[in-house]
Amino acid sequence: MTSRSSRKLEGGGRSARPLLEAFKLTKTYGTVQAVRGVDFALSENSYVTLLGPSGCGKTSILRMIGGFESVSSGALSLDGNRLDETAANQRPINTVFQNYALFPHLSVLENVAFGLSYRDVAKSQIKALAMDALKTVQMEAMADRRPRQLSGGQQQRVALARAIVNEPRLLLLDEPLSALDRRMRKDMQIELKDLQRRLGMTFLHVTHDQEEAFALSDQIIVMRDGRIEQQGSPEAIYAQPETAYVADFIGGAACIPADVIVREETNVVLKSAFGTFTVPSVPSLSMGGKAVLCLRPEQVSVVQAEPEGKATLKARVVHQVYRGSDWLLECDCGDQIVQVLHRDTPPAVGDDVILAFDTSKVWAAAADPRVATLSETGAA
Amino acid sequence: MRRSILSVGDWLALPVVAALIALCCAPLLILLAYSFFQVDFVTISHDLTLANYAKIAGSETYRSLIARAFGSALLVVALTAVIAYPVAWFIAKRVHAAKSTLLTLLLVPLYSGDLIRIFAWRVLLGAEGAINRSLMWLNVIDEPLSGLLFSPLATHIALTYNYLPFMVIGLWLAFESLDDRWLEAAADLGAPTHARFLRVILPLTVPGLVAGGLMVFVMVAGDYLTPQLLGGASGITIISAINDLFGTAFDWPLGSAIAWTMLSILMLCFGLGALAIRRSSLVAEDV
C-alpha cells in the first residue's frame, strides 16, 4: 500500500485514523439482505476496489456511502464523524456514476460547475475552477458541448471532472469503465490510477472485473453474497486467496476438495481423492476441517515422466484453447477439471497426460461450505 | 437523407398521408378564403377585402374575447401544471405495479363525455349542491354561496378538472424518461432539494410541460361548452361568438376571420412551444 502523503487534503499525514470506516454495515431490501454486516476501513490517499459479481452487495455499499441509500443497520464514519445520518448533499463525497449521469440540458462546463455553486467558492472563481478540472481530464476543448455530443470516453472524463472539481474527501466510482470498449478501458485505467496519485484523493471503485481491480488498486475488497470474502493488497489476494471462492474468482484456480489431516505451523497435510499433499496454508484452516487444494493454471505442467519432488495427477485433455503465446488446456482428472498453461505444442484432445505441480507453490484455502457438500459426494 | 428510394411502406403510407393532409387543410383553406369575403344578407360577395380583420381589430368585444380565451387557457395551463406535477411524479416514480391502473383511472373521466362532467360540477357547486349543503350543515355559511356556480370560478375549476389528465400524461412521460441518477448526481454534487427541482427536474421535464401545456391550452381555448354551461351570464367565449356568426347571424366571412385569427395565434404558440422544446436541447442533435 502506498504511503505517499496527500498534498491537498487536510490531515493527510494522520495515517493513524482511517478516512472511512464501515462498522457492521447492513442493507436490507424487504426480506433480501444485500449487505450482511460488513466491516472495512479505507485509508487516506488510496485506491480501493470493491470487487465481486453482480448482486454481491458492492453497489449497495457504494450507494450507502454516497447517501443514496439509507443504512439498514451498522454505521459509517468519515474522518471519525458519523456519516450515515448526513444527507447526500452534505457529504464531502462525490460520485462518478455508472453511465455517468451527466445533466443532458447543461453544457460540459455547466455540468462541471454544477457542484461548485453549493460550495464555499466565489462566483467569479467557479468558471476558472471548472475549466481547471476539465484541463485535468483533457476536456477543456469540449467545454461548450452538450453531453449528448460526446463519445462514451469523453463523457467519462467529464463525469470525473464534475466529481473531482469539488475536492471531495472520497471519490466513489460505480462501474465507471463498464460502458467503454476494451481498448478505451485499458487507457482509462491508467489515467484513473494516475489521477488518483496526482490528486492524493481516496478513490473507492466498484467493479466486477478482477483484471480492472488488479490494474488499479492499492487494496481490493472481494465481496460475495453481501459479505466480504477477503480484503488485502492485490498481491496478497492473488498469492494467497483465503477461500475457494476467491481462488476461483481471482485467477481461475482449480479447487480440489480435501480434508485437513495434519495442521502444522504454516503447512497442512491434505487428503484428497487424488492423494495426500503437504502444502502451505491460510491461517483459518484447522485440523479435521474441510479445505481445498488450489491449483492455478500456471502452477501446473504436463510432464512425460514422474518428476522428482513434485506431486502428480493423472488426467485426460478434454479441451484446448490457443491464446497466442500459449495454450490453455482443460484436463479432466475424474470429476475435477484442472486448467493448465502450456507453452509448447500441446497434447491432443483425448490424450492421457500426467500433470505435475510443486507442493510448495500451491496452497490450501478454506472450503466453500456450500460447495463442500457437493465435493464430498463427488469425492466419495 | 439515408435513402433516396422510397420503400414499399412509404408508398403505402403516401396516399393516406396525402389524404389526411388534404382533409385537414382543405376546410381550413376554405375558411381562410371566406375570411376575405363579405356578406350582404344571404349573399356572399367574393371581392377580396381585409374588412373582416379590420372589424376584429377595431372591436373591443372580439379583442377582449380573444384575449380572454387565451388568458383562460394560460391560467388553466398553470393550474393543471401545478396539480399535475406531483401526480405525474407519483405515478412515474412511486407506483410500480398499479401504474397502468392509475393511468386508466386518470382517463376514466374523459370517457364520460363533456356534458356528464359539466353536470356533475353543477351538482357539486350548485345552490343545493354538495359543497353548499356541507358548508351550511357545518354552519360555516348561512345561505348558499351563489358564486360557486355560474361564475368564472366554476368555469375554471371544471376546465382544470377536464384537462388535467392531458397535462398529467405529458408530464408523466417526461418523468418516466427522467433518470433518477440525475437527481442522485445533483444531490451528490451538493444541491439541496429545491435546487434539485429547479436545476434538474424542472428543466428536464420542460418537454412534458410544453407538450401537456399546449394540449391543454388548445383545448381550453376551444372549449365553449364548459363556460357556457357553468360560467353563468359571463360565460360567453370567442368560440360561441364564432358559432353565432356562422349560425344565426349568417356572417361566415367574419366568423372565418375570427377563426383564423385564433388559429394564427395558436400556431404561433405551437411554434414557440416547439422552439422551447428544441432549446431545452433534449431533442437529439447530430454530432
Add this chain to the structure above:
Amino acid sequence: MLRRDFIKSAMAGTALGALGPAARAIASTDILWMTWENLAKDDYLAPFLDSRDISITKTFIGTDDEQFAKLRAGGASSVDLITPGLDKVEYYTASDLLQPIDFEKVPNAALLYDTFKATSLGKVDGETYGIPFYWGINPIVYRADLMDEEPDWSVFFEGDAYNGKLAMRDYALEGIMIAAMYLGIPEDEMFHMDDKQLAEIKKVLMIQKSKLRTYWNSIGDLTNLFATGEVVCAFSWVPPYYDLKAKGIEMGMAKPKQGVIGWCDTIAVPKGVSGARLDATFELVNYLLGEEYGKMLAVGGPYAQSTSAARDLLTEEEQDKIFIKDLSVMDNFVWKQNPPRYNEWVALWNEVKAS
C-alpha cells in the same frame, strides 16, 4: 373474414342497394320532406298515406340554419317540402330557393287564423312562399312557489328581488325583442331600430345581465335549472312548465301584456319541384293543415296548427294547452322577424355578454 364470405356480403349489399329504389318506386310518387322529427311521426301521416298512391321519405333537421345550408348546397330540386321558420323564409326567397304556394291546391289554407293570413312574413310581392304551419308562444316561466306575483318583462330589468335567479335565452333576436318590448318600442319599429334606440337597448341589456344567473342554450338545461332552484324565472319555452308541473313543482307561465313572442314554422316548397310531385306535395301540404293532422299534433305535440281545422274537435283543456281556447292571446303576439341589421344585433348581444 374469408374471401368467399366477403364476396357474398358484397353481393348482398349490391342487391339490396339495387332493390331500394325499386321498393320505393312501388308507390308512384315519393315526396322528400325535410323537417323536424316531431312533426313527421308515422301515425300523424298514416291517414294521408293509406288513402293515396304516395310515399314520404323524411330527412330530419336539427336547426333551421342546417336546413337552409342543406337546401342551398343541394339545390332547389333536391327536396320537395321544407319546414322553415316564419321569420327565416326571407333567407330562402332571397336565395331564390322557393316557389309560391298554389292556394287552389291547398283549400285548408282558407282556415288559417286571421293573424297568419294578415302577416307579411313569408310573403314576397303578395305571393305566399312559406305558409304558416304550426305555432306557439315563448312565455315567461317561473317557480310560482318562489315568486310572489306573476312577472312580466320588467322582472328582467327592474328591482332586486330576483337578482341572480333569472335566466334569459342566449339568442340575440329574442333577447333584443324583449328589451324593445320592455322599452315600449312598437312592433313596427322594433325590427328597424336606429342607433339611438339600439344604444338604449344595450343599456338595459347590461342591467339585465347583472341580474341573470345565466343565459340558457338548451331547454332541457333550463328545466334542470328550474328544478334545482338555481333559476326561479326565465324567458322560456313552454315545455318546462308542463314537465315540472308533472313532477309536482308549482310552476307559473306568464304572457306579458307588453307583448308575447310568438313563433311559427311554415311549410314551403322548393323551386325545382314540378309536375306530379308538385301536385302530391300540395296534397300533403293541404293534409298538414287539415283536421286529422291538426288533432294528432294538438294531442301528441302538444302544438297548435295554424288553421282552425281541428279546433272544434279538441276538449277545452286540450285547447288551453296550445293557447287556442282564448284566441285573444294572438292580439299581443309579436312575431319574430328578421331585422335588416341583424348582424349588428348579434354584435350588440355579444358585446353585452362579453362586457
